Amino acid sequence: MAATDWPVSVDSRPDTLGVLGGMGPLATVDLLSKLIAVTPAKQDPDHIPVIVSSEPHIPRRVAAFLDPEKNDAPAAAIRARRDRLIDAGARCLVMPCNTAHYWYDELTADCPVPFIHIVHATADELVRRGLSSGTLGLLGTEATLAGKLFETPLVERGYRCIAADDAVMREFARPGIDMVKQNRIADAEPLLRRAVDAMLDQGADAVVLGCTEIPAGLPMQDPWARKHCVDPTEALAQAAYAWACDVRAAEGL
Amino acid sequence: MAATDWPVSVDSRPDTLGVLGGMGPLATVDLLSKLIAVTPAKQDPDHIPVIVSSEPHIPRRVAAFLDPEKNDAPAAAIRARRDRLIDAGARCLVMPCNTAHYWYDELTADCPVPFIHIVHATADELVRRGLSSGTLGLLGTEATLAGKLFETPLVERGYRCIAADDAVMREFARPGIDMVKQNRIADAEPLLRRAVDAMLDQGADAVVLGCTEIPAGLPMQDPWARKHCVDPTEALAQAAYAWACDVRAAEGL
Numbered sequence: 441m442a443a444t445d446w447p448v449s450v451d452s453r454p455d456t457l458g459v460l461g462g463m464g465p466l467a468t469v470d471l472l473s474k475l476i477a478v479t480p481a482k483q484d485p486d487h488i489p490v491i492v493s494s495e496p497h498i499p500r501r502v503a504a505f506l507d508p509e510k511n512d513a514p515a516a517a518i519r520a521r522r523d524r525l526i527d528a529g530a531r532c533l534v535m536p537c538n539t540a541h542y543w544y545d546e547l548t549a550d551c552p553v554p555f556i557h558i559v560h561a562t563a564d565e566l567v568r569r570g571l572s573s574g575t576l577g578l579l580g581t582e583a584t585l586a587g588k589l590f591e592t593p594l595v596e597r598g599y600r601c602i603a604a605d606d607a608v609m610r611e612f613a614r615p616g617i618d619m620v621k622q623n624r625i626a627d628a629e630p631l632l633r634r635a636v637d638a639m640l641d642q643g644a645d646a647v648v649l650g651c652t653e654i655p656a657g658l659p660m661q662d663p664w665a666r667k668h669c670v671d672p673t674e675a676l677a678q679a680a681y682a683w684a685c686d687v688r689a690a691e692g693l
Numbered sequence: 694m695a696a697t698d699w700p701v702s703v704d705s706r707p708d709t710l711g712v713l714g715g716m717g718p719l720a721t722v723d724l725l726s727k728l729i730a731v732t733p734a735k736q737d738p739d740h741i742p743v744i745v746s747s748e749p750h751i752p753r754r755v756a757a758f759l760d761p762e763k764n765d766a767p768a769a770a771i772r773a774r775r776d777r778l779i780d781a782g783a784r785c786l787v788m789p790c791n792t793a794h795y796w797y798d799e800l801t802a803d804c805p806v807p808f809i810h811i812v813h814a815t816a817d818e819l820v821r822r823g824l825s826s827g828t829l830g831l832l833g834t835e836a837t838l839a840g841k842l843f844e845t846p847l848v849e850r851g852y853r854c855i856a857a858d859d860a861v862m863r864e865f866a867r868p869g870i871d872m873v874k875q876n877r878i879a880d881a882e883p884l885l886r887r888a889v890d891a892m893l894d895q896g897a898d899a900v901v902l903g904c905t906e907i908p909a910g911l912p913m914q915d916p917w918a919r920k921h922c923v924d925p926t927e928a929l930a931q932a933a934y935a936w937a938c939d940v941r942a943a944e945g946l
Contacts, residue, residue, distance in 0.1 A: 453750060462737065462740070462742065462743075463737065464740070465725075465737070465740045465743075466726075466729055469722055469725045469726050469729065472718075472721075472722045472725070472747070473719075473722050476718050476722065476876050477876060479876075481874065481876065482875060483874055483875075484715065484716065484717045484749040484751075484753075484874055485749050485750050486749070487715070487717070487747075487749040488749075489715065489747065489748050489749060489750060490715075490745070491744075491745065491746055491777075491781075492743070492744065492745035492747065493744055493781070494725070494740075494742065494743040494744070494745065495742050496737040496738050496739070496740040496741075496742060497706060497737075497738050498737075520704070524744075524781045524782065525781075527780070527781070528744075528746070528777045528778075528780070528781045618736075621734065621736055621737055622735060622736075623729050623730060623732075623734065
C-alpha cells in the first residue's frame with residue numbers, strides 16, 4: 441500500500457495502536473504482554489486493538505549507528521512498515537526498540553498519527569515511580585549509550601547518569617542481549633542481573649534497561665527487578681494504554 | 694484497504710505470516726511466543742516476519758455459534774482484518790482461536806493465500822508426538838465441543854474422543870478461560886489443571902487443549918503439561934514455521 445492513501449482508514453477503531461516491532465521479535469512480544477498486563481479487562485473488548493509489524497529484517501540498528509558508511513540505515517525500512525500499519529488502521533505508533541529511536545525525527549517527520557517516544561515514556565515513568573532526581577544507571581546497546589539516547593534528555597531533566605562501561609557491556613549486557621534474540625532466556629537472565637548489579641555497585645539509585653531485549657530477558661515481576669530497574673518497555677505500554685484511554689474518553693467508547 | 698488490491702503486495706518477504714488475533718489478546722501473544730520458541734535463531738533475521746491484527750472487538754464467537762439468531766456472526770469482521778493483513782503483506786494466515794474456525798470455510802472461500810487450519814495442525818502434531826491412535830480428552834469452549842470442531846475430524850482419523858462434560862466446563866474450564874481473558878493467569882492455572890486432570894481420570898491418554906486461552910493459562914514447559922496435554926497453539930506455531938521454511942527453501946532465502 442502506498443503512503444498516498446492518507447488519511448488513515450476510517451473503518452478502524454480510533455483506539456487502534458500500531459507496533460513497529462521485530463527489533464527483536466521477543467521484545468515485541470514483551471511489549472504486547474505488558475500492554476495486556478496494564479489493561480484492566482473483564483472480557484476481550486476491554487483490551488486495546490493492536491496492529492503489529494514484527495519485521496526482523498529491518499537493517500541492523502547498532503551497526504548503522506556505529507558505522508553508517510558501511511551499513512544501511514534502518515529508517516526507510518521502518519517507514520515502509522509505518523505506512524503499512526497506518527494504512528491497516530493504526531492511529532498511534534510505538535516502537536519497542538530503543539536504538540531505532542535515533543531515527544525518530546526521520547520516522548515522524550511526515551507521520552499523520554502520534555508516535556510515542558520510548559525515552560519520553562520512560563521519563564514519565566520515573567516521575568510516577570517517585571524517582572524525580574538522583575543517579576540513574578544506564579544499560580543499553582553500544583549505540584544507545586554512545587549516542588546518549590537516554591543520557592542527554594535525562595541529564596536535562598536533572599538526573600545524574602552512569603552509563604555502562606565497556607567491561608559491563610562486554611561481559612554481561614551484550615552477551616545477554618544476544619541470547620534474548622536467540623530466545624535463550626535462562627542463559628541470558630543471570631548475565632543481565634549481573635549487569636544491573638554492576639550499575640548499582642557503581643552508585644546508581646535505579647537502572648534504566650535501555651535496550652528492549654534486557655527487560656524481555658529479566659523476570660520483571662520479581663521484587664528485585666521492580667525495586668532496582670526501570671523498564672522502558674513497560675513505560676511504553678503504560679503510555680500506549682493512557683493514549684487509548686484518552687481516545688476512548690474523547691470518542692465516548 | 695479494499696480487497697480489490699489483490700494480488701498480495703510484492704514488497705513483502707514471501708515468508709511473511711499474518712496472524713488473525715485478539716480472540717483473545719493473550720492467546721495471540723502466546724502464539725507469537727511459541728512461534729519464536731520453535732524458530733532456531735542466532736540473530737533477528739533468522740526469525741519469521743509476522744503481521745498481526747489483534748482485534749478484541751470481533752463479535753463473540755461462542756455466543757454467535759450457540760445462538761446465531763441473537764448474536765452477530767464474526768466472519769465479516771474477521772474477513773475485514775484478513776484483507777488488511779494480506780494488503781499489508783501477509784502471505785499465509787493463522788488464527789489463534791479455535792472457536793473462530795467454525796467460520797473457516799467462509800474465511801477461506803476467496804482467500805488468495807494459504808490459511809492453516811488449527812485442527813489440521815493439531816492432528817499433525819498428534820502424529821509427530823506418536824499419538825496416532827487411542828483416547829483423547831477434549832477441552833474447549835462450549836461451542837467447540839457442541840459443534841465437534843475437533844471431535845469429528847479426530848474420530849474420522851480413528852481416535853476415540855471424550856469431550857469435557859458440563860461439570861468440567863462449569864467448574865474448571867469456563868472460569869479458567871474467562872480468567873485468562875482477564876490476564877489472571879495465577880488464578881486460572883489451578884482450574885485449568887483440574888480440567889485436564891478430570892479428562893485423564895475419565896480415561897484420556899492425552900488432552901487436547903482446544904481453546905487458545907487454555908494453553909495460554911498453563912505452564913506448557915512443565916513436564917506434567919508436556920506429558921498429558923496437546924497444545925493446538927503450539928501445533929499452529931509449528932505448522933506456520935514449517936510453511937515459512939518451505940517458502941524460504943523454494944525462494945532461496
